[in-house]
Amino acid sequence: MTHSADPRLLAGRARGPAFDTAVPRNGYLWWYLDALSDDGQHALTLIAFVGSVFSPYYAMARRLGRGDPQHYCGLNVALYGKSGKRWALTERGRHDLQRDADHLQIGPSSLQWRNGALHIDINEITSPWPARLQGQIRVTPGALPTDAFALDNAGRHRWQACAPQSRIEVNLSHPSLQWSGAAYLDSNSGDEPLEDGFDGWHWSRTHSAAGTQVSFALQPRDAAASALAVQFAPDNTTALIEPPPLHRLPASPLWRVGRCALLPGDAPAQVVSTFEDTPFYARSLLRQGTGAGARLSVHESLSLRRFASPLVQMLLPFRMPRWARSR
Numbered sequence: 001m002t003h004s005a006d007p008r009l010l011a012g013r014a015r016g017p018a019f020d021t022a023v024p025r026n027g028y029l030w031w032y033l034d035a036l037s038d039d040g041q042h043a044l045t046l047i048a049f050v051g052s053v054f055s056p057y058y059a060m061a062r063r064l065g066r067g068d069p070q071h072y073c074g075l076n077v078a079l080y081g082k083s084g085k086r087w088a089l090t091e092r093g094r095h096d097l098q099r100d101a102d103h104l105q106i107g108p109s110s111l112q113w114r115n116g117a118l119h120i121d122i123n124e125i126t127s128p129w130p131a132r133l134q135g136q137i138r139v140t141p142g143a144l145p146t147d148a149f150a151l152d153n154a155g156r157h158r159w160q161a162c163a164p165q166s167r168i169e170v171n172l173s174h175p176s177l178q179w180s181g182a183a184y185l186d187s188n189s190g191d192e193p194l195e196d197g198f199d200g201w202h203w204s205r206t207h208s209a210a211g212t213q214v215s216f217a218l219q220p221r222d223a224a225a226s227a228l229a230v231q232f233a234p235d236n237t238t239a240l241i242e243p244p245p246l247h248r249l250p251a252s253p254l255w256r257v258g259r260c261a262l263l264p265g266d267a268p269a270q271v272v273s274t275f276e277d278t279p280f281y282a283r284s285l286l287r288q289g290t291g292a293g294a295r296l297s298v299h300e301s302l303s304l305r306r307f308a309s310p311l312v313q314m315l316l317p318f319r320m321p322r323w324a325r326s327r
Contacts, residue, residue, distance in 0.1 A: 010148040019104040026067035035183035088124035093324025135172030143236040164212040195304040215262035252282035280306035
């Protein structure tokens with residue numbers, strides 16, 4: 001496939017997270033981080049939202065013509081391990097948001113791009129059972145690609161892998177937790193609600209010695225199903241590749257979210273762990289092969305049809321409290 005000729009390629013974007021990226025009315029912007037510890041005992045995902053795509057409060061505001069994305073922000077932090085899971089996402093308003101190119105402050109938590117690394121200060125309360133989640137994370141990137149990609153034909157929804165091959169150091173005080181491992185950082189943005197563009201998608205990222213491969217199996221609302229696969233090499237080169245084989249996976253155990261994945265190679269994929277099993281998305285850890293040659297992939301399946309249903313919208317506030325100052 002010719003890299004420069006592909007209409008999905010949006011070249012020349014900023015290196016790093018670019019926290020000051022503009023977000024249009026009714027649109028969204030998020031930064032996504034996932035990581036696996038070197039010893040295989042811990043995992044983490046962190047998502048910072050401006051225009052929280054999965055917020056029932058933002059969805060209601062859009063219906064009322066009040067879709068200011070900066071009034072619907074939040075930091076989602078999820079920790080996974082043998083000792084259990086901790087999950088936090090408190091939505092906040094425009095008076096708790098500050099941002100420029102290198103700094104993003106959402107309430108008491110912040111992300112800062114400093115000296116070529118991402119420094120994260122977390123100060124959140126978990127839900128549905130309240131407990132403090134507090135500490136620091138440092139993400140040190142390898143390659144810093146500048147290519148972004150359109151996920152739909154009109155270019156209303158975009159994705160950029162900011163630092164697909166990174167190292168992470170986690171140093172939390174609540175809970176007391178320290179570990180290091182491999183990490184992945186990307187960003188998504190859109191000019192309309194996500195559910196206006198897609199019925200859903202299946203996404204995965206796979207680290208290997210050859211780099212990081214990221215794949216989307218997309219289900220647009222107004223077009224045929226499509227796929228996007230990109231290989232990020234350690235030397236900072238980016239290549240669009242033919243989508244890898246489709247692997248069918250069992251539905252999530254609790255909510256029966258359908259799962260499949262575009263994964264490199266023909267080795268069968270096994271679900272090692274289902275990190276999140278919700279009414280409209282599932283986040284999982286997959287493995288192909290055994291022993292030293294095994295490949296691990298972080299995977300997500302998202303059903304936006306389910307997300308848009310009135311029942312799911314009614315359930316969401318129990319996991320996503322909102323705290324917005326009036327001034």
